[in-house]
Amino acid sequence: MKTEALHVLNFKKYDFEQKLYENNLDLPPLNIETLQVNVTLKCNQACLHCHVDSSPKRTEQMSKETIDKCLEILVKHPQIINLDLTGGAPELNPNFDYFVTEAKKLGKHILVRHNLTVTIDGDPTTKESKFYLPKFYADNNVEVISSLPYYQEYFTDKQRGKGVFQKSIESLKMLNDVGYGNENTELKLDLVYNPVGAFLPACQQDLEKDFKKELWEKYQIKFNNLYTITNMPIHRFKEQLERLGTYDEYMEKLVNAFNPSAAKGVMCRSLLSVSYDGKIFDCDFNQMLNLQIYDNEPLTVFNFSYEKLQKRKIIFDSHCFGCTAGAGSSCGGAISE
Amino acid sequence: MNYYESKDLNRFAEVGKFKPQLMRKFFEYYGDATGSEGALTKREKALIALAISHFKQCPYCIDAYTTASLEAGANPEQMSEAIHVAAAMAAGMTLVHGVQMLNNLEKSGA
Secondary structure, eight states: OOHHHHHHHHOOSSOHHHHHHHTTOOOOOOOOOEEEEEEESBOSOOOTTOTTOOBTTOOOBOOHHHHHHHHHHHHHOTTOOEEEEEESSGGGSTTHHHHHHHHHHTTOEEEEEEOSTHHHHOOTTTOOOOTTHHHHHHHTTOEEEEEOOOSSHHHHHHHHOTTHHHHHHHHHHHHHHTTTTOTTSSOOEEEEEOOSSSSOOOOHHHHHHHHHHHHHHHHOOOOSOEEEOOOOSSHHHHHHHHHHTOHHHHHHHHHHTBOHHHHHTOGGGTEEEEOTTSBEESSHHHHHTTOOOEESEEOBGGGOOHHHHHTSOOOOOGGGHHHHBTTOOBTTBOOOO | OOSSOGGGGGGGGGGGSSOHHHHHHHHHHHHHHHSSOSSSOHHHHHHHHHHHHHHTTOHHHHHHHHHHHHHTTOOHHHHHHHHHHHHHHHHHHHHHTHHHHHHHHHHTTO
Protein backbone atom coordinates (compact mmCIF):
# COMPACT_ATOMS: atom_id res chain seq x y z
CA MET A 1 0.00 0.00 0.00
CA LYS A 2 1.31 3.47 -0.85
CA THR A 3 2.53 5.68 1.99
CA GLU A 4 -0.11 8.34 1.24
CA ALA A 5 -2.89 5.77 1.53
CA LEU A 6 -1.51 4.56 4.87
CA HIS A 7 -1.36 8.15 6.07
CA VAL A 8 -5.03 8.61 5.23
CA LEU A 9 -5.91 5.42 7.10
CA ASN A 10 -3.96 6.52 10.17
CA PHE A 11 -5.31 10.06 10.13
CA LYS A 12 -7.30 10.99 13.18
CA LYS A 13 -9.17 14.25 13.01
CA TYR A 14 -8.98 14.88 16.76
CA ASP A 15 -5.83 13.08 17.85
CA PHE A 16 -5.41 13.19 21.64
CA GLU A 17 -2.20 11.12 21.68
CA GLN A 18 -0.65 13.56 19.19
CA LYS A 19 -1.69 16.49 21.41
CA LEU A 20 0.01 14.84 24.41
CA TYR A 21 3.14 14.30 22.29
CA GLU A 22 3.17 17.95 21.16
CA ASN A 23 2.97 19.05 24.80
CA ASN A 24 5.65 16.60 26.00
CA LEU A 25 3.11 14.91 28.23
CA ASP A 26 3.27 11.32 29.35
CA LEU A 27 0.37 10.23 31.53
CA PRO A 28 1.08 6.90 33.19
CA PRO A 29 -1.24 5.55 35.91
CA LEU A 30 -0.63 6.75 39.47
CA ASN A 31 -1.65 4.85 42.61
CA ILE A 32 -5.19 3.56 42.22
CA GLU A 33 -7.22 5.29 44.93
CA THR A 34 -10.75 4.92 43.61
CA LEU A 35 -12.80 2.00 42.38
CA GLN A 36 -15.69 3.46 40.43
CA VAL A 37 -18.37 0.84 39.90
CA ASN A 38 -21.29 1.13 37.50
CA VAL A 39 -23.87 -1.11 39.17
CA THR A 40 -26.73 -0.62 36.71
CA LEU A 41 -27.57 1.10 33.45
CA LYS A 42 -31.19 1.44 34.53
CA CYS A 43 -32.29 4.97 35.43
CA ASN A 44 -35.58 6.67 36.23
CA GLN A 45 -34.43 9.58 34.01
CA ALA A 46 -33.32 9.67 30.33
CA CYS A 47 -31.15 12.79 30.06
CA LEU A 48 -30.23 14.40 26.75
CA HIS A 49 -26.50 14.46 27.48
CA CYS A 50 -26.18 10.99 29.10
CA HIS A 51 -22.98 9.27 27.96
CA VAL A 52 -24.24 6.00 29.46
CA ASP A 53 -27.46 6.02 27.40
CA SER A 54 -29.32 5.19 30.60
CA SER A 55 -33.10 5.14 30.77
CA PRO A 56 -35.95 3.28 32.51
CA LYS A 57 -35.82 0.74 29.66
CA ARG A 58 -32.27 -0.48 30.42
CA THR A 59 -32.08 -3.71 32.40
CA GLU A 60 -28.32 -4.36 32.77
CA GLN A 61 -27.22 -4.60 36.39
CA MET A 62 -24.36 -5.97 38.45
CA SER A 63 -24.97 -9.35 40.09
CA LYS A 64 -24.34 -9.99 43.81
CA GLU A 65 -21.48 -12.30 42.82
CA THR A 66 -19.74 -9.43 40.97
CA ILE A 67 -20.42 -7.04 43.85
CA ASP A 68 -18.79 -9.58 46.21
CA LYS A 69 -15.76 -9.67 43.91
CA CYS A 70 -15.52 -5.86 44.09
CA LEU A 71 -15.72 -6.06 47.89
CA GLU A 72 -12.97 -8.67 47.89
CA ILE A 73 -10.76 -6.30 45.86
CA LEU A 74 -11.45 -3.53 48.38
CA VAL A 75 -10.48 -5.85 51.26
CA LYS A 76 -7.24 -6.94 49.61
CA HIS A 77 -6.18 -3.43 48.55
CA PRO A 78 -6.23 -0.93 51.43
CA GLN A 79 -4.64 1.64 49.08
CA ILE A 80 -7.99 1.81 47.24
CA ILE A 81 -9.66 4.15 49.69
CA ASN A 82 -12.72 5.25 47.72
CA LEU A 83 -15.70 3.32 46.38
CA ASP A 84 -17.54 5.48 43.85
CA LEU A 85 -20.95 4.07 42.88
CA THR A 86 -22.54 5.17 39.66
CA GLY A 87 -25.05 4.09 37.02
CA GLY A 88 -27.76 4.71 35.69
CA ALA A 89 -29.29 5.39 39.03
CA PRO A 90 -27.11 3.10 41.18
CA GLU A 91 -29.85 2.81 43.81
CA LEU A 92 -31.91 0.79 41.31
CA ASN A 93 -29.62 -2.22 41.66
CA PRO A 94 -31.41 -4.53 44.16
CA ASN A 95 -28.07 -5.17 45.92
CA PHE A 96 -27.11 -1.51 46.20
CA ASP A 97 -27.83 -1.23 49.94
CA TYR A 98 -25.83 -4.41 50.58
CA PHE A 99 -22.86 -3.03 48.60
CA VAL A 100 -22.87 0.24 50.58
CA THR A 101 -23.20 -1.32 54.04
CA GLU A 102 -20.52 -3.95 53.34
CA ALA A 103 -18.08 -1.36 51.95
CA LYS A 104 -18.78 0.81 54.99
CA LYS A 105 -17.76 -2.06 57.27
CA LEU A 106 -14.40 -2.06 55.43
CA GLY A 107 -13.92 1.61 56.34
CA LYS A 108 -13.96 2.80 52.73
CA HIS A 109 -15.05 6.29 51.76
CA ILE A 110 -18.23 5.78 49.75
CA LEU A 111 -19.42 8.20 47.10
CA VAL A 112 -22.74 7.81 45.32
CA ARG A 113 -23.65 9.56 42.03
CA HIS A 114 -27.23 10.24 43.03
CA ASN A 115 -29.71 11.79 40.59
CA LEU A 116 -31.97 13.12 43.41
CA THR A 117 -35.26 12.20 41.73
CA VAL A 118 -34.83 8.45 42.30
CA THR A 119 -35.73 9.14 45.95
CA ILE A 120 -39.15 10.32 44.80
CA ASP A 121 -39.74 8.40 41.56
CA GLY A 122 -38.51 5.11 42.97
CA ASP A 123 -37.99 2.14 40.68
CA PRO A 124 -39.56 2.69 37.24
CA THR A 125 -40.34 -1.03 36.94
CA THR A 126 -41.50 -2.01 40.42
CA LYS A 127 -42.63 1.51 41.46
CA GLU A 128 -40.94 0.74 44.79
CA SER A 129 -40.34 3.96 46.73
CA LYS A 130 -36.84 5.09 47.78
CA PHE A 131 -37.83 7.65 50.42
CA TYR A 132 -35.49 5.95 52.90
CA LEU A 133 -32.40 6.96 50.90
CA PRO A 134 -31.44 10.22 52.70
CA LYS A 135 -31.39 8.50 56.11
CA PHE A 136 -29.65 5.44 54.67
CA TYR A 137 -26.94 7.69 53.23
CA ALA A 138 -26.56 9.57 56.50
CA ASP A 139 -26.35 6.33 58.53
CA ASN A 140 -23.51 5.12 56.30
CA ASN A 141 -21.81 8.54 56.00
CA VAL A 142 -22.00 8.34 52.22
CA GLU A 143 -20.75 11.34 50.23
CA VAL A 144 -23.68 12.24 48.00
CA ILE A 145 -22.81 13.72 44.62
CA SER A 146 -25.96 14.89 42.93
CA SER A 147 -26.68 16.04 39.43
CA LEU A 148 -28.35 19.40 39.24
CA PRO A 149 -27.41 20.98 35.90
CA TYR A 150 -28.72 24.38 36.90
CA TYR A 151 -30.20 26.38 39.76
CA GLN A 152 -33.17 27.23 37.55
CA GLU A 153 -35.99 25.06 36.28
CA TYR A 154 -35.65 25.86 32.57
CA PHE A 155 -32.17 24.44 31.92
CA THR A 156 -32.59 21.56 34.37
CA ASP A 157 -35.85 20.27 32.88
CA LYS A 158 -34.60 20.85 29.35
CA GLN A 159 -31.71 18.48 29.97
CA ARG A 160 -33.16 15.98 32.41
CA GLY A 161 -36.91 15.95 31.68
CA LYS A 162 -40.06 17.79 32.72
CA GLY A 163 -40.58 18.07 36.46
CA VAL A 164 -37.03 17.03 37.37
CA PHE A 165 -36.11 20.42 38.87
CA GLN A 166 -39.01 20.53 41.35
CA LYS A 167 -38.44 16.92 42.41
CA SER A 168 -34.71 17.60 42.79
CA ILE A 169 -35.46 20.54 45.08
CA GLU A 170 -37.74 18.35 47.19
CA SER A 171 -35.08 15.66 47.39
CA LEU A 172 -32.34 18.17 48.31
CA LYS A 173 -34.51 19.41 51.19
CA MET A 174 -34.81 15.81 52.43
CA LEU A 175 -31.02 15.49 52.35
CA ASN A 176 -30.63 18.79 54.21
CA ASP A 177 -33.15 17.60 56.81
CA VAL A 178 -30.94 14.64 57.79
CA GLY A 179 -27.87 16.90 58.04
CA TYR A 180 -26.39 16.90 54.52
CA GLY A 181 -24.78 20.13 53.33
CA ASN A 182 -24.56 21.49 56.87
CA GLU A 183 -21.03 22.62 57.73
CA ASN A 184 -21.53 21.37 61.31
CA THR A 185 -21.93 17.74 60.17
CA GLU A 186 -19.58 15.39 58.31
CA LEU A 187 -22.27 14.63 55.76
CA LYS A 188 -21.10 15.95 52.39
CA LEU A 189 -23.51 16.90 49.65
CA ASP A 190 -21.95 18.02 46.38
CA LEU A 191 -23.78 19.14 43.27
CA VAL A 192 -22.77 18.55 39.68
CA TYR A 193 -23.28 21.14 36.96
CA ASN A 194 -22.90 20.35 33.31
CA PRO A 195 -23.72 22.69 30.42
CA VAL A 196 -27.09 22.37 28.76
CA GLY A 197 -25.66 22.49 25.26
CA ALA A 198 -22.51 22.69 23.19
CA PHE A 199 -20.52 25.05 25.39
CA LEU A 200 -17.91 24.71 28.10
CA PRO A 201 -18.72 25.06 31.81
CA ALA A 202 -18.21 28.45 33.42
CA CYS A 203 -15.64 28.92 36.19
CA GLN A 204 -16.44 26.39 38.94
CA GLN A 205 -15.95 28.84 41.82
CA ASP A 206 -18.14 31.52 40.23
CA LEU A 207 -20.93 29.07 39.48
CA GLU A 208 -20.73 27.61 42.98
CA LYS A 209 -21.36 31.09 44.40
CA ASP A 210 -24.38 31.51 42.09
CA PHE A 211 -25.79 28.08 42.97
CA LYS A 212 -25.33 28.67 46.72
CA LYS A 213 -26.95 32.11 46.60
CA GLU A 214 -29.90 31.11 44.42
CA LEU A 215 -30.66 27.77 46.10
CA TRP A 216 -30.46 29.34 49.56
CA GLU A 217 -32.46 32.47 48.76
CA LYS A 218 -35.21 30.70 46.83
CA TYR A 219 -35.41 27.30 48.54
CA GLN A 220 -33.25 27.48 51.72
CA ILE A 221 -31.10 24.62 50.39
CA LYS A 222 -27.47 24.14 51.44
CA PHE A 223 -24.74 22.05 49.84
CA ASN A 224 -20.96 21.75 50.12
CA ASN A 225 -19.25 21.93 46.72
CA LEU A 226 -20.27 22.41 43.12
CA TYR A 227 -18.42 20.35 40.51
CA THR A 228 -18.48 21.53 36.91
CA ILE A 229 -18.28 18.74 34.34
CA THR A 230 -17.85 19.07 30.58
CA ASN A 231 -20.28 17.15 28.38
CA MET A 232 -18.53 14.23 26.72
CA PRO A 233 -18.91 14.06 22.93
CA ILE A 234 -19.94 10.41 22.94
CA HIS A 235 -23.20 8.47 22.71
CA ARG A 236 -26.38 10.49 23.35
CA PHE A 237 -24.68 13.91 23.51
CA LYS A 238 -22.70 13.16 20.35
CA GLU A 239 -25.92 12.16 18.59
CA GLN A 240 -27.47 15.45 19.69
CA LEU A 241 -24.47 17.41 18.37
CA GLU A 242 -24.64 15.55 15.06
CA ARG A 243 -28.36 16.23 14.76
CA LEU A 244 -27.68 19.94 15.30
CA GLY A 245 -24.70 19.83 12.90
CA THR A 246 -22.37 21.12 15.63
CA TYR A 247 -20.21 18.07 16.40
CA ASP A 248 -17.09 19.41 14.66
CA GLU A 249 -17.60 22.87 16.13
CA TYR A 250 -17.79 21.36 19.62
CA MET A 251 -14.73 19.14 19.08
CA GLU A 252 -12.74 22.11 17.78
CA LYS A 253 -13.75 24.06 20.86
CA LEU A 254 -12.49 21.24 23.10
CA VAL A 255 -9.24 20.85 21.16
CA ASN A 256 -8.57 24.61 21.12
CA ALA A 257 -9.15 24.75 24.88
CA PHE A 258 -6.66 21.91 25.62
CA ASN A 259 -5.02 22.63 28.97
CA PRO A 260 -1.80 20.70 29.76
CA SER A 261 -2.23 21.28 33.48
CA ALA A 262 -5.71 19.74 33.37
CA ALA A 263 -4.30 16.83 31.36
CA LYS A 264 -1.84 16.01 34.16
CA GLY A 265 -4.74 15.67 36.60
CA VAL A 266 -7.07 13.47 34.55
CA MET A 267 -8.99 11.06 36.78
CA CYS A 268 -8.10 7.90 34.81
CA ARG A 269 -4.61 8.09 36.34
CA SER A 270 -5.88 7.27 39.83
CA LEU A 271 -9.20 5.53 39.19
CA LEU A 272 -10.49 2.26 37.75
CA SER A 273 -13.94 1.92 36.27
CA VAL A 274 -15.84 -1.36 36.59
CA SER A 275 -18.81 -2.21 34.37
CA TYR A 276 -21.93 -4.01 35.58
CA ASP A 277 -20.50 -7.28 34.23
CA GLY A 278 -17.15 -6.85 36.00
CA LYS A 279 -14.95 -5.62 33.14
CA ILE A 280 -12.30 -3.03 33.99
CA PHE A 281 -11.73 0.25 32.13
CA ASP A 282 -9.66 3.41 32.57
CA CYS A 283 -12.77 5.53 33.13
CA ASP A 284 -16.54 5.54 32.77
CA PHE A 285 -16.28 7.05 29.26
CA ASN A 286 -13.92 4.32 28.03
CA GLN A 287 -16.34 1.85 29.56
CA MET A 288 -19.18 3.21 27.46
CA LEU A 289 -16.97 3.08 24.35
CA ASN A 290 -15.99 -0.50 25.25
CA LEU A 291 -12.27 0.37 25.37
CA GLN A 292 -11.44 -2.46 27.77
CA ILE A 293 -8.05 -2.85 29.43
CA TYR A 294 -6.09 -5.86 28.17
CA ASP A 295 -2.99 -7.60 29.43
CA ASN A 296 -2.90 -10.65 27.17
CA GLU A 297 -6.50 -11.13 28.22
CA PRO A 298 -9.32 -8.71 29.13
CA LEU A 299 -8.93 -7.55 32.74
CA THR A 300 -11.95 -7.99 35.00
CA VAL A 301 -12.72 -8.08 38.70
CA PHE A 302 -12.39 -11.88 38.42
CA ASN A 303 -8.71 -11.80 37.35
CA PHE A 304 -7.89 -8.49 39.12
CA SER A 305 -4.19 -7.66 39.33
CA TYR A 306 -3.22 -4.33 40.91
CA GLU A 307 0.33 -4.74 39.59
CA LYS A 308 -0.77 -5.33 36.00
CA LEU A 309 -3.20 -2.41 36.18
CA GLN A 310 -0.53 -0.05 37.49
CA LYS A 311 1.72 -0.98 34.58
CA ARG A 312 -0.98 -0.55 31.95
CA LYS A 313 -1.01 2.08 29.28
CA ILE A 314 -4.12 4.22 29.66
CA ILE A 315 -6.26 4.15 26.50
CA PHE A 316 -6.78 7.66 25.16
CA ASP A 317 -9.00 8.70 22.27
CA SER A 318 -10.62 11.85 20.88
CA HIS A 319 -13.26 12.02 23.65
CA CYS A 320 -10.42 12.65 26.15
CA PHE A 321 -10.32 16.26 24.92
CA GLY A 322 -13.50 16.63 27.01
CA CYS A 323 -11.51 16.06 30.22
CA THR A 324 -8.68 18.44 29.31
CA ALA A 325 -10.56 21.46 27.94
CA GLY A 326 -10.37 24.74 29.83
CA ALA A 327 -10.24 24.13 33.55
CA GLY A 328 -10.55 20.40 32.86
CA SER A 329 -13.25 17.98 33.88
CA SER A 330 -13.44 14.93 36.09
CA CYS A 331 -15.89 13.18 38.37
CA GLY A 332 -14.60 15.63 40.99
CA GLY A 333 -15.25 18.66 38.79
CA ALA A 334 -12.68 21.09 37.38
CA ILE A 335 -9.06 19.92 37.54
CA SER A 336 -7.09 23.16 37.38
CA GLU A 337 -7.73 26.84 38.09
CA MET B 1 -25.52 30.44 0.62
CA ASN B 2 -26.52 33.23 2.98
CA TYR B 3 -24.94 36.66 3.03
CA TYR B 4 -23.76 35.91 6.59
CA GLU B 5 -22.24 32.42 7.07
CA SER B 6 -21.56 31.56 10.72
CA LYS B 7 -18.38 29.69 9.81
CA ASP B 8 -16.98 32.93 8.33
CA LEU B 9 -16.35 34.17 11.87
CA ASN B 10 -13.40 31.74 11.95
CA ARG B 11 -11.90 33.74 9.06
CA PHE B 12 -11.93 37.02 11.01
CA ALA B 13 -8.12 37.09 11.23
CA GLU B 14 -7.91 37.03 7.41
CA VAL B 15 -9.09 40.66 7.44
CA GLY B 16 -5.47 41.38 8.43
CA LYS B 17 -4.23 40.05 5.09
CA PHE B 18 -3.06 43.43 3.80
CA LYS B 19 -2.49 45.23 7.11
CA PRO B 20 -1.42 42.53 9.58
CA GLN B 21 0.17 44.91 12.07
CA LEU B 22 -3.07 46.90 12.47
CA MET B 23 -5.10 43.71 12.89
CA ARG B 24 -2.63 42.42 15.49
CA LYS B 25 -3.05 45.64 17.46
CA PHE B 26 -6.81 45.34 17.19
CA PHE B 27 -6.91 41.72 18.41
CA GLU B 28 -4.60 42.52 21.30
CA TYR B 29 -6.78 45.44 22.35
CA TYR B 30 -9.96 43.42 21.77
CA GLY B 31 -8.68 40.54 23.88
CA ASP B 32 -7.62 42.84 26.73
CA ALA B 33 -10.88 44.78 26.69
CA THR B 34 -13.31 41.87 26.46
CA GLY B 35 -11.60 38.67 27.49
CA SER B 36 -10.12 39.19 30.94
CA GLU B 37 -11.25 39.86 34.47
CA GLY B 38 -10.76 43.49 35.49
CA ALA B 39 -12.84 46.01 37.39
CA LEU B 40 -15.66 44.24 35.55
CA THR B 41 -16.01 40.46 35.60
CA LYS B 42 -15.80 38.42 32.39
CA ARG B 43 -19.51 37.71 32.82
CA GLU B 44 -20.37 41.44 32.97
CA LYS B 45 -18.23 42.11 29.92
CA ALA B 46 -19.86 39.24 28.00
CA LEU B 47 -23.33 40.61 28.82
CA ILE B 48 -22.34 44.13 27.68
CA ALA B 49 -20.97 42.63 24.44
CA LEU B 50 -24.15 40.58 23.99
CA ALA B 51 -26.27 43.73 24.37
CA ILE B 52 -24.15 45.65 21.85
CA SER B 53 -24.23 42.67 19.45
CA HIS B 54 -28.00 43.01 19.35
CA PHE B 55 -27.99 46.78 19.16
CA LYS B 56 -25.63 46.67 16.18
CA GLN B 57 -27.37 43.50 14.91
CA CYS B 58 -24.17 41.57 14.21
CA PRO B 59 -25.03 37.87 13.70
CA TYR B 60 -21.44 36.76 14.26
CA CYS B 61 -21.29 38.62 17.57
CA ILE B 62 -24.71 37.35 18.71
CA ASP B 63 -23.55 33.74 18.17
CA ALA B 64 -20.21 34.36 19.84
CA TYR B 65 -21.52 36.28 22.85
CA THR B 66 -24.47 33.96 23.50
CA THR B 67 -21.90 31.22 23.99
CA ALA B 68 -19.46 33.52 25.82
CA SER B 69 -22.21 34.60 28.23
CA LEU B 70 -23.13 30.99 28.99
CA GLU B 71 -19.48 30.03 29.42
CA ALA B 72 -19.07 32.96 31.81
CA GLY B 73 -21.96 31.58 33.89
CA ALA B 74 -24.73 33.98 32.86
CA ASN B 75 -28.24 32.59 32.85
CA PRO B 76 -30.94 33.14 30.18
CA GLU B 77 -32.75 35.70 32.38
CA GLN B 78 -29.60 37.82 32.71
CA MET B 79 -28.94 37.53 28.97
CA SER B 80 -32.52 38.55 28.19
CA GLU B 81 -32.29 41.54 30.56
CA ALA B 82 -29.06 42.60 28.81
CA ILE B 83 -30.73 42.73 25.40
CA HIS B 84 -33.71 44.57 26.90
CA VAL B 85 -31.25 47.22 28.12
CA ALA B 86 -29.98 47.49 24.52
CA ALA B 87 -33.54 47.64 23.17
CA ALA B 88 -34.61 50.26 25.72
CA MET B 89 -31.54 52.36 24.95
CA ALA B 90 -32.30 52.13 21.22
CA ALA B 91 -35.91 53.19 21.84
CA GLY B 92 -34.74 56.01 24.12
CA MET B 93 -32.26 57.22 21.53
CA THR B 94 -35.04 57.33 18.93
CA LEU B 95 -37.49 59.07 21.23
CA VAL B 96 -35.07 61.63 22.66
CA HIS B 97 -34.67 62.96 19.10
CA GLY B 98 -38.30 63.94 19.46
CA VAL B 99 -36.90 67.04 21.22
CA GLN B 100 -35.32 68.01 17.88
CA MET B 101 -38.73 67.56 16.32
CA LEU B 102 -40.30 69.78 18.99
CA ASN B 103 -37.56 72.43 18.50
CA ASN B 104 -38.27 72.48 14.78
CA LEU B 105 -41.98 72.65 15.33
CA GLU B 106 -41.46 75.68 17.60
CA LYS B 107 -39.04 77.27 15.12
CA SER B 108 -41.59 76.90 12.38
CA GLY B 109 -44.26 78.48 14.57
CA ALA B 110 -46.36 75.34 14.74
